Amino acid sequence: MNKQSDSPRPDGSGDSPFPPSVFDLSRAAFELAVREHPSMVHEHCGTLLGRPVRWRIVGQHFARRVVAPLSNTLRFDDATPDLEIELWDVAATGVRPPVEVAEGTLVRSWTVGLETLTVSADGQLVGHQLHTTILWLNRAARRIVGWTAAAAGLSLHQRGKPLQTILSIWGHGCGVQAVHAGLVARDHRAVLFPGKSGSGKSTATLACASAGYAFLSDDWVGVEIGDDPPFVAHGLYGSAWLDPMHARRFPALAVHAVPTGSAVETKSLLLMSDAPEIHVASAAPLAALALPRIVDRAAAPPVRATRAEALLVLAPSTVLQLLPRGGRRELERLARLAEQVPAYWLELGHDLGAIPGHVEEILAATP
Amino acid sequence: MEGLASRVRLNDQEAVAKIIDGEAILINLVSGVYYSMDGTGAVIWSLIQAGEPVERMAASLAASYDVTLEQAAIDIEAVVRELLEQRLVVPDDVPSSFPTAPVAAGNGTKLPYVAPALNAYTDMGDLLALDPPVPGFNDISWEK
Known part of the structure; x- marks a missing residue:
């Protein structure tokens, strides 16, 4: 409504x-x-x-x-x-x-x-x-x-x-651009997983956080997009949603989750303060965009995405799904993000264990 | 181009658009459908942004691409009608104050021609079915 x-x-x-x-x-x-x-x-x-x-x-x-x-x-x-x-x-x-x-x-x-x-x-x-x-x-x-x-x-x-x-x-x-994305970091270099609901950003985030990456956010990221990079990316909450599929895929995290007691809310809540194995961080300079893409096979290594492809993933979900709804100014900011930060396609295949390694490859390829 | 407006412009009450790396990205904020146009489509979008009359776009395209004036006019009319149908543009009969020029033709060699196409992505529209966007929200001043 x-x-x-x-x-x-x-x-x-x-x-x-x-x-x-x-x-x-x-x-x-x-x-x-x-x-x-x-x-x-x-x-x-x-x-x-x-x-x-x-x-x-x-x-x-x-x-x-x-x-x-x-x-x-x-x-x-x-x-x-x-x-x-x-x-x-x-x-x-x-x-x-x-x-x-x-x-x-x-x-x-x-x-x-x-x-x-x-x-x-x-x-x-x-x-x-x-x-x-x-x-x-x-x-x-x-x-x-x-x-x-x-x-x-x-x-x-x-x-x-x-x-x-x-x-x-x-x-x-305050000039902080909200982005519908997950966010993790290693060695104070952040990787953003943008995308619409169901695109795999939470899966990528939780897979990396389970493998030792710092967790910053699973679906809402604030990015300070200035004239020149690095752009600092902020997580807002040390929490994540686990849908039933996540609960099966990340059983070690699922044991900490607060189950939903509502027919309306289908996901359980994971407070990172309840999951001592997860390291959390609040902000890190953004090194790369990893565009999740779910595939029904083993994931291929990451490949470079064009800036237009990055904007096509970043913009619709952020502009249309977050409040306040975005407009021309937000699209301009997101375009600057797509232009200035290297983007890669990150396939999410049958083996979730491959995700952290592929993100590591992205970080290694990024100056 | 019977029945077609002489000029069109972005329907900025309902849509946003950006050209990046030679590709136009357009988002209909009301329907949740988003679009891309590359190649000749992005050229046409840049001509729309520049305020070029629709009837002159064919000449711009034919000057740079390996296409006849007639075919370019047919293709442009089709894509402009589609942009109008999707409410991404609206008629605009106010003449542009900016002079427009044909697309750069380089050293005289014409570029291979591929007819312009508006690629529509409807996946977000499904997600927004229960939670539609809020047109007009950006009328509010959010800056300090």
């Missing part, structure tokens, strides 16, 4: 640059939760997309669930945060949110699948709702405030990739 509405704000706050009511009221509610439950406040300082981010979460169970997939973030102590994130658990604190439905709260709203986005006229305030969790990003204030109805009600997706859409939007504003 895809619904867009252009409705006036119920709070009548018009088109002011920083629509105040819902964000300020949410902040006030958060501060109330902090004051009333100081022992339930959890603070976590870690980098996201290479930038220091401070989390304050009221509700111990909620905090544990949000922080668990952040195992690949780098801790910091004294840096001024680029982003403050303030969250509270309504059930645990008893503090009610100012609004319980995001749609129609700001000037424009979209419902995409299970997610609702609502945005102020200038794009500075963005609201996001998924199930019973609502988040507000004030880009000018560099702050996210939000709540969940109850930590126990978080979906497996929310537990594995907390705040993914709103953090994608924040990263977009």
Whole structure:
């Protein structure tokens, strides 16, 4: 379902640059939760997309669930945060949110699948709702405030990739290009596996991570695409999804997975913090693009792909499947990535054990 | 070229496009179908981007490729109609302010001609059936 509405704000706050009511009221509610439950406040300082981010979460169970997939973030102590994130658990604190439905709260709203986005006229305030969790990003204030109805009600997706859409939007504003891809690294040189759902990027990522490569991401990568390479690629979460096929192919990882209890969510969740054999990292310079291609035979060694082939793999999946949806600017950035970073076809055949070696060949062939 | 607009341009409300390494990549953001055009197809796309009138494209192509003016016109009309049908371009009758020139013909030797083709990839459209794209989202200013 895809619904867009252009409705006036119920709070009548018009088109002011920083629509105040819902964000300020949410902040006030958060501060109330902090004051009333100081022992339930959890603070976590870690980098996201290479930038220091401070989390304050009221509700111990909620905090544990949000922080668990952040195992690949780098801790910091004294840096001024680029982003403050303030969250509270309504059930645990008893503090009610100012609004319980995001749609129609700001000037424009979209419902995409299970997610609702609502945005102020200038794009500075963005609201996001998924199930019973609502988040507000004030880009000018560099702050996210939000709540969940109850930590126990978080979906497996929310537990594995907390705040993914709103953090994608924040990263977009920071100039970080989201790419629908897996990411691994060896010796601080990263290889990106772009592709649509089902293309094999998770398989390639998990095969390499199981063979000693650093795991950075299984499906969402932020790339800082400047004028010249190397472009730094960031993973956002130390988590991955395992579908039933992955569970059979990677039994050593599957034993750590959190099974889905939902008919809607078909994949189980692997938190890398639960898999001590997996080494995680947060960022690395991008050395190569490996374009996964599933074949029904033994995999041939990697071969060089053209830049147009690389863009044909990179762009549609990223532009069409990630939020915020891309456009001309994103296509230009992805084209620069395809032009500047060497790309190879990586066949995924019957023997998954061949994948890490083929990725090693790609790295060896790349300056 | 009866019934065909004199000029067409990218339907930037619904599509994005980029030429890379002599190949045009186009994405329909609404349908989720994406496309490529190489060779003469990419040349035609570059002429569209340059604002070249459709009726003059054949001359540009025939100047550089081993094809008659008539055949080039037939092929161009077919591919432009397809681009219109796929909503990748829209009619544009505003004259371009940029002068256009024939495709470089090198040392006078004409290039082998292969008729332009719009290659469509529908695999993403299937994935987006339950989660369609959001046209208009890029109207919002995302920069700081």
